Amino acid sequence: MDRTPGPKPRRSAPRGSYAVGDERRARILDTAVEHFAQWGFHASSLARIAKEVGITQGGLLHHFRGKEDLLVSVLRHSEEQDRERFFSREPRSAAEAFTVLLDLAAHNAARRGRTMMFNTLAAEAGDPGHPAHDHFVRRYREVIDYATVPLRAAVERGELAPDTDCEAVATETVAIMDGLQLQWALAPETYDMVGRLRTYFDRLLRSLTTDGSGMPERP
Amino acid sequence: MDRTPGPKPRRSAPRGSYAVGDERRARILDTAVEHFAQWGFHASSLARIAKEVGITQGGLLHHFRGKEDLLVSVLRHSEEQDRERFFSREPRSAAEAFTVLLDLAAHNAARRGRTMMFNTLAAEAGDPGHPAHDHFVRRYREVIDYATVPLRAAVERGELAPDTDCEAVATETVAIMDGLQLQWALAPETYDMVGRLRTYFDRLLRSLTTDGSGMPERP
DNA sequence: GTCTATAAGGCGATAGAC
DNA sequence: GTCTATCGCCTTATAGAC
Numbered sequence: 001m002d003r004t005p006g007p008k009p010r011r012s013a014p015r016g017s018y019a020v021g022d023e024r025r026a027r028i029l030d031t032a033v034e035h036f037a038q039w040g041f042h043a044s045s046l047a048r049i050a051k052e053v054g055i056t057q058g059g060l061l062h063h064f065r066g067k068e069d070l071l072v073s074v075l076r077h078s079e080e081q082d083r084e085r086f087f088s089r090e091p092r093s094a095a096e097a098f099t100v101l102l103d104l105a106a107h108n109a110a111r112r113g114r115t116m117m118f119n120t121l122a123a124e125a126g127d128p129g130h131p132a133h134d135h136f137v138r139r140y141r142e143v144i145d146y147a148t149v150p151l152r153a154a155v156e157r158g159e160l161a162p163d164t165d166c167e168a169v170a171t172e173t174v175a176i177m178d179g180l181q182l183q184w185a186l187a188p189e190t191y192d193m194v195g196r197l198r199t200y201f202d203r204l205l206r207s208l209t210t211d212g213s214g215m216p217e218r219p
Numbered sequence: 220m221d222r223t224p225g226p227k228p229r230r231s232a233p234r235g236s237y238a239v240g241d242e243r244r245a246r247i248l249d250t251a252v253e254h255f256a257q258w259g260f261h262a263s264s265l266a267r268i269a270k271e272v273g274i275t276q277g278g279l280l281h282h283f284r285g286k287e288d289l290l291v292s293v294l295r296h297s298e299e300q301d302r303e304r305f306f307s308r309e310p311r312s313a314a315e316a317f318t319v320l321l322d323l324a325a326h327n328a329a330r331r332g333r334t335m336m337f338n339t340l341a342a343e344a345g346d347p348g349h350p351a352h353d354h355f356v357r358r359y360r361e362v363i364d365y366a367t368v369p370l371r372a373a374v375e376r377g378e379l380a381p382d383t384d385c386e387a388v389a390t391e392t393v394a395i396m397d398g399l400q401l402q403w404a405l406a407p408e409t410y411d412m413v414g415r416l417r418t419y420f421d422r423l424l425r426s427l428t429t430d431g432s433g434m435p436e437r438p
Numbered sequence: 439g440t441c442t443a444t445a446a447g448g449c450g451a452t453a454g455a456c
Numbered sequence: 457g458t459c460t461a462t463c464g465c466c467t468t469a470t471a472g473a474c
Contacts (some may be wrong), residue, residue: 026457038346040339042262046450057450061457067450119342126335126404127257137405168418173416175398182397183390185345186356194392199387207426209360243439264467276468278440286468 025063032074039119040124094154100203106194116185144170160208187193244282252292259343313373317420319387324413335404346415363389379427
């Protein structure tokens with residue numbers, strides 16, 4: 001489905017033979033995403049994942065210590081990609097920050113498996129005993145903190161109303177994105193997730209802006 | 220459906236509980252909620268549910284045809300309760316409609332298992348092969364339609380801005396509630412879900428209210 | 439209404455061959 | 457790096473006793 005474009009030697013890669021091994025590893029990760037999306041963590045099966053990759057369960061366990069290790073690896077891998085692609089530099093205005101989130105939503109709509117995986121795992125992880133519980137607690141803390149920064153800066157610059165509760169807006173923004181993703185997942189072909197999000201940002205920004213100007217033109 | 224041909228009117232027995240024979244059935248439903256919450260559908264186990272109820276798997280299967288029947292029964296039972304409690308009469312204003320939703324959020328925060336079950340199942344059901352897929356597609360359609368009605372009425376009465384996209388607002392409101400529930404589920408003791416929702420409604424209602432001064436025009 | 443027994447199969451993890 | 461074989465346990469569903 002989606003090929004990871006940048007095979008970078010994260011661990012010290014002596015001799016080229018690692019490239020081959022890493023590609024198999026990457027294929028396992030991609031396949032695991034689809035399975036965690038459809039089955040969640042508990043009901044996913046290493047044997048089924050391995051079979052789809054074209055190896056056996058024993059072969060898969062050469063690359064990952066066990067099921068939990070696979071899950072954590074998948075989550076880490078996925079989110080590192082996103083961090084690089086969307087959150088590597090600071091937006092220069094609140095409107096630009098929202099535009100980045102619209103790009104993210106569009107990207108998510110283009111990778112159904114990964115998006116559905118996050119829907120399912122984020123929900124499952126509410127159980128304190130879930131192997132990804134701590135991961136998601138930390139993730140939401142980070143994401144909301146990150147989204148709060150450009151809002152605060154915009155308030156400082158007088159771009160947004162001075163009494164804006166930036167963390168509340170950030171929380172709400174993350175919630176809306178998750179909620180729309182949940183609805184989108186039920187009918188991905190017909191549901192305009194990005195359009196819904198744009199409508200929301202449009203009104204949000206208008207209500208936070210003192211002079212009543214809305215979002216900039218869409219890219 | 221199982222047990223339909225009973226002469227006993229299980230439905231609308233307003234005096235707080237079930238006939239003695241159906242009490243076991245109700246206990247199974249309650250227990251199943253907790254298990255579907257923690258494990259989702261696929262990874263839940265009839266034997267574990269039965270054991271917690273205090274019977275065997277075989278005993279449980281006397282009340283429900285199989286696992287899917289149990290799931291459908293749980294969903295139907297849960298949502299009928301909510302429909303009666305929260306959505307049996309039409310709100311008189313947009314503000315009152317939002318108040319009902321705040322009550323619902325407070326109620327959800329007070330029944331962790333059921334709320335987490337809906338988080339997990341709604342996410343899992345994105346898979347078209349999931350036994351609750353059609354159920355959730357229908358449910359979101361109904362909920363959004365239902366939420367749209369009082370908004371349209373409020374626009375007609377001049378209570379809200381005439382250019383309000385009522386279905387968009389309804390969609391967004393449902394999304395926010397789901398998104399906040401997802402975050403709440405990760406830390407139910409410390410997360411003020413109702414407060415967050417109230418903050419959102421406050422700003423939403425303010426931005427939708429026509430007070431005659433400088434409401435910017437929008438396509 | 440609940441039990442036991444059983445069928446037929448899937449699970450994760452480990453061990454060792456090559 | 458991948459295979460096969462295996463362990464012990466779990467799964468849903470059915471059949472029949474009481």
